[in-house]
Amino acid sequence: MTGCAIEIVEKRFPAVAGAPARTVLGEIVLDLPADQFVAVTGPSGCGKTTLLNIVAGLDLDWRGRLELPRRPDGSVSLAYMFQTPRLLPWRTVAENLALVRPRGIADPAGWIRRRLAAVGLDEGVAAVYPGRLSQGMSRRVALARALAVEPDLLLMDEPFASLDGAAAGQLRALVARLWRERPMTVVLVTHDLREALGLADRIVLLGGAPARVLADRANPLPFNRRCDDDAVEPALRALAGRFARELNEPQTGGHHEDHDQDGGHLEGGRCGDFRSAAGADGHGGVGGGRPCHPRQAAARTDIRHQER
Ligand SMILES: Nc1ncnc2c1ncn2[C@@H]1O[C@H](COP(=O)(O)OP(=O)(O)O)[C@@H](O)[C@H]1O
Numbered sequence: 679m680t681g682c683a684i685e686i687v688e689k690r691f692p693a694v695a696g697a698p699a700r701t702v703l704g705e706i707v708l709d710l711p712a713d714q715f716v717a718v719t720g721p722s723g724c725g726k727t728t729l730l731n732i733v734a735g736l737d738l739d740w741r742g743r744l745e746l747p748r749r750p751d752g753s754v755s756l757a758y759m760f761q762t763p764r765l766l767p768w769r770t771v772a773e774n775l776a777l778v779r780p781r782g783i784a785d786p787a788g789w790i791r792r793r794l795a796a797v798g799l800d801e802g803v804a805a806v807y808p809g810r811l812s813q814g815m816s817r818r819v820a821l822a823r824a825l826a827v828e829p830d831l832l833l834m835d836e837p838f839a840s841l842d843g844a845a846a847g848q849l850r851a852l853v854a855r856l857w858r859e860r861p862m863t864v865v866l867v868t869h870d871l872r873e874a875l876g877l878a879d880r881i882v883l884l885g886g887a888p889a890r891v892l893a894d895r896a897n898p899l900p901f902n903r904r905c906d907d908d909a910v911e912p913a914l915r916a917l918a919g920r921f922a923r924e925l926n927e928p929q930t931g932g933h934h935e936d937h938d939q940d941g942g943h944l945e946g947g948r949c950g951d952f953r954s955a956a957g958a959d960g961h962g963g964v965g966g967g968r969p970c971h972p973r974q975a976a977a978r979t980d981i982r983h984q985e986r
């Protein structure tokens with residue numbers, strides 16, 4: 679399996695209805711090795727979704743080059759979990775999943791059952807319409823639909839953002855486990871640095887106008903400490919401080935090189951051992967969706983509203 683190479687020169691939205699044209703993305707060069715889990719973060723409106731849309735092939739109007747992971751037969755398998763689940767409301771859960779069912783499956787109902795089970799849903803959910811599902815269940819169905827194509831590249835746009843802490847923590851843990859069981863390249867857009875530290879091998883900060891890569895860091899936490907609050911808290915403070923400085927620094931024209939991916943922290947297995955926010959102590963760890971020092975950490979580590 680090959681990795682993914684993104685080389686954006688420029689993404690410009692044309693003037694529409696009185697709004698002037700705007701260059702949203704400047705030079706963005708990212709090499710994503712096969713099976714790497716990358717978190718992309720940055721202030722709201724900086725162009726993260728635009729970047730995912732480009733990688734997904736939904737936006738073809740940009741300058742640059744894109745190389746997607748290819749299988750030996752040259753095919754590409756990519757899935758995109760949008761910011762909202764985007765299930766078709768007039769179709770049941772089973773009918774939504776059936777849209778992505780591979781041809782020639784001998785036991786379609788069994789296939790649906792297995793897809794649901796993989797994301798922790800029982801088969802009773804199959805006959806339900808999306809409008810009757812909780813937010814967390816809708817997300818799980820969206821995840822099941824994304825994984826049904828057995829992607830080599832999974833794009834996720836703030837997939838946990840609208841969930842309460844418990845549901846978000848459970849879903850993060852699920853994503854971590856599924857990735858460990860079946861590795862794939864993941865690009866997760868998130869504004870939550872705690873989430874990024876809990877899940878990703880590598881954390882990329884976008885910012886500026888037009889946006890470019892302001893920082894590109896290996897997760898400083900070895901895999902087995904990503905659930906350990908004693909390790910997470912200082913790493914989180916350091917990362918948040920550093921990213922805040924990057925965002926507030928006057929931007930120079932060139933590409934700010936901050937690659938430290940050879941720093942030795944990318945080895946060592948994968949995390950899947952999140953504590954659930956619904957667990958015994960009611961607190962989330964890294965993946966629990968709830969900081970240990972909620973006010974303090976939430977203010978520092980959510981970079982949505984950092985200045986651009
Ligand atoms: N179709 C569009 N036409 C014009 N501007 C757009 C369009 N889509 C997004 N934008 C603008 O591009 C910028 C980046 O948007 P987006 O990628 O959604 O940001 P993010 O996901 O980082 O919050 C925003 O200012 C947004 O208003």
Ligand SMILES: [Mg+2]
Pocket residue numbers: 726727728835
């Ligand atoms: Mg977005």
